Amino acid sequence: MIADSMNDETKLMLRKAFAMFDENKTGFIQTDKLLGILGSAVAEGKLTFDQFVNIVGCFMEDEDDEAMAEELKEAFRMYDKEGNGYITTQTLKEILKELDNKLTSEDLDGIIEEVDEDGSGTVDFDEFMEMMTG
Template sequence: MNTMTAKIETMDEEQSNMLRRAFSMFDSGKSGHIEKEKVRTILNTLGHTFDDLELNALLEEQDKEGIGKLNFDSFCRVAVHFLEEDDEVMQKELKEAFRLYDKEGHGYIPTSSLREILAALDDQLTPDQLDEMIAEIDTDGSGTVDFDEFMEMMTGD
């Protein structure tokens, strides 16, 4: 199984539905195909960053006949490439944020640091909401949060 197939199989239902809706919106004639150029627009609309050369290469690979159109499966194979990339980038950013607060490298941070991170991410949160979120994460009441708990909270996985 190549990595592209593996990525498509790990795509969750939410991502799949989102791609299906985006594809349908741009497949105005309901032909089951969209123009290759529209993939760029869809990725932009969904807020995914991509390298133009990389995207062009993927589009060419999926449009072997050179008709300038992609069916839904081909579109998914291109789009999933960038969905996965975002997850990796986000994980790296979260790891960096965690490391900033885990200066000694213990693998956990105090809940007071977590409160700072959450408040910085969303300045609309009230102190009560922050307490609630922290209580949910720090289920054992240890006053600390390890990286896995932190990741789970931030990504919902």
């Protein structure tokens, strides 16, 4: 069996790719979803290298996004010392200043104004994620 010869990292990547298609978590994927990705290649019954790369690339992008989200979650937790689910805008200013010491007070105020849309003086993870990923 091919799966037996794969390393754990490759199997994990493939399992995550499979799970993306198995939306109902039944352990099966609908073939029409795969056929949709394959597009015209299905009519020919063959895949070019570029078509193959496009398919695999879809899975790798999602994997990268997932890894980035996890890193940002960890960074957010580090500054959310009380575990309240938010950080203060003052803490965020300090973080931004550490990341780029060329930012002026006006720059920082502008960024905070954009991020803290509701003016609560706090930034939750979703706002933080939006700021960091654009």
